[in-house]
Amino acid sequence: MPIGDLAPELTVLLTAVAVLLLAMVLPQRRHGWCAGLAVLGLGLSMALALGQAGAERLTFSGTYALDPGTTWARLAIPGLAILCAGLAPRWLATDRRHGEFYAMLLFSTLGALAMAGAADLMQLVMGVLLSSVTGYVLAAYHRDWEISLEAGMKYFLVGALANAFLVIGVVFVMGIAGSTDYATLSGQIFEDPLALIGLTLVLTGLFFKLGAVPVHTWVPDVAEGAPVPAAAFLTVVPKLAGAVALFRLVHLAPGLAALPLLIALVAAATMTVGNLTAIWQDDLRRLIGWSSVSQTGYALMAVAVVGVAPMALPALLGFMTVYGLANVVAFAVVAELRGRTRIADYRGLLRARPGAVVALTLAFLSLVGIPPLAGFLGKFALFSATLGTGFGWLAVVAVANTVVSLFYYLRVIAPAVFAAPEGPVETLGGLARAVLWISVAILVGATVLWAPFWASLGQGLLP
Template sequence: MPLADLGPEIALIAGALAALLMAMALPQPRLGLCLWPALAALAVAGTWAVAQADAARLTFSGVWALDGATLWARILIVTATALCLILAPRWFATDRRHGEFYALTLFSALGAIAMAAAADLLQLVMAVLLSSVTGYVLAAFHRDWALSVEAGMKYFLIGALANALLVIGAILVMGMAGTSDYAALARTDLGQPLALAGLALIVAGLAFKLGAVPGHAWMPDVAEGAPVPAAAFLTVVPKIGAALALFRLVQLFPEVEMLRPLIAALSVATMTLGNLAALWQDDLRRLLGWSSVSQSGYALMAVAVADLAPDALPALLWFLAAYALANVTGFAVVAQLRGRTALADYHGLIAARPGLAAALIVALLSLTGIPPLIGFTGKLELFVATLDGGYGWLALAAVANTVLSLGYYLRVIGPVCFAAPEGPPPACLSRAAGAVALGSGAAVVGIGLFAGPFLARAAGAVVLP
């Protein structure tokens, strides 16, 4: 067991424990200091992950994959987690349990990384459970607010069912194949009905973490009711881990004919349902939640053509990076405006808070896929990979849904730019939250303009076994 192979994950555990110990010792007004060991752990984890960038092997008896997919998952999850945590100190300034938030978030990030790196069904199950259990608490962290409690309960109830299906599916596949190891499963014939049923249940269980049909219903409630730093985290980080876990699983079984059509059908259902539901929302956070559901549908396009298109994995990695950056930007703007969520609160924001308005606009346009923003290259890569994989009808459905999504994004952008402001300029949360909103918004533009080197790096990623 070469512990250095899991250095980034060990750093997250150490940071979580340090934050928790500080939370036990510090007085309530100083609990924001727990942010610093968490950020230090994330910095160490990211640096260690980059040092392992060229690794391509299975480790810890074959249950953990060190490859390009794991590297990107580590970098994306560490970066998104750091941005979300920076929003937390001022948001939770009066919360007596504030210090625990940092430890829970790091443990949840660890679960997401473990999902992406899992090369064994039992490892995958443990990773999903770790991400889920901590996520339930994060969603309901404002326990005195009915919406937060409702979000946590819905997340828990749907998660309990989805995780049970995942475990049953893993048991069926293991029972029929005689192994839980991915490398061995790739050499096993899983044409038996029970094994196929098990694979379908595993897909359903991972769809819950991805926020895709049929496990999608928690996403808009968590986006609306969870604390904004937690909502930003839960709508991004588990999705990264689940998408890569599902990709890793699907590419093991190119001979299972029903698997890819199932993923493609879920992709269309997810993006269509998310976009249609978002059209009717008058709450920005809930709109972002349904938007996150639709983005899961786009991510599933790359999963459907895993091993069919050579650029399927790079397309998925780049799309996840684009989505994570844009979605965190949107929630950072909400946090900086102290949680204002009614669309009417954003009327004339371009005149009252031009920087925040610009960040919100580029985030929404990037989620749509408008050039030259990072979201454009993310969706373009997905469409090309899907066409190369022979799923032209799926690419056509995604284009139609992209046009549809522009309708509800413009419902926000139009009043932000052209409506008259209602009342005085909205109060802001903190300089740190403003820096996250403006910095990540600038990155949406900058990385979109200079995406070439990043895309070249993603093109070299491999997925094991």
């Protein structure tokens, strides 16, 4: 059990402990220093992950995989967590538990990393539970605000049910196979009815992390009620980890014909429910939440063609990276505008805050997939992987949903650009504004540097 193989994860763990201890001794007005420590720890974790890039082996008695999927997660998850942490210092400046927020963020990041690299069902359970328990805290962090408490409670109730299914499913699989190790389970035991039931229950637990139908209802509530930095984190980071974990799990049963069809049906239902429900939203944060549900549906297209489309993995990783960046940009705009959340409040915003409108427009157009933005390149990769695999109908459904999504994004952008302004607009400024423009720069950079980024994504997973 070489400790060095888990150096990035251990760095996040030790940083979380250090942040928690620092928050205990610092006066409340200095809790912003905890953000700096958290960012340093996450940055060091990414540097250590880069040092291990290219490794392809199982470690810790086969329970953890070092492969392209894990490498991508070790870079994308802490990177996006850094951006979310940067939104928090001014947003939570008056909160007595400001410093502890970063500890929760780091522990949740650790859970996501454990989930993404899991090569054993028990390791997967540990990652999912750590990510979930800390997520409940982050969602309800504004405990004096009823909407935040409601979001945390809904997240907890849906998560408790889904995680119970996950654990029961693991028990079923372990009872049939006598092992939870992916290398042992690969392609061998899933013809047994009990093992199939167990696999379906485990999939339900991962659908919860992704925000997929039928365990998706927590997403818009968390997007609306959680503190903006936590909402940005919870609608992005657990999804990234869940996508890799789900890909690994489906990869274990390449000969199971019903499984790709099940994933494809869930994908179609998720993108359709997310987009149709987003049309009727009057709150921007809930709209972004339902949009996040629909983006999960697109991501599941790549999972449906595991083992059939050689480019399924890079398509999934590339799309999820761009989605994560665009979603963080959208929430960064909300943070910069001090939580301005009613769509009606964005009327005429271009004249008052042109930078915010430009950033929000770039984020939304990237989520739609308008060329030449990176969002288009990510969706094009998904469509390319799906076409020619027997799931052409899923690509048609995705195109139709993309057209629908353009409508509700324009409901925000068009009045912001063409309507007359309505009153003054206050901004948060400071580090939150810096994070907004850093996120925009990375999103634009992903468009310009797509070719080398695409080439860096691996095409296989272990075991």
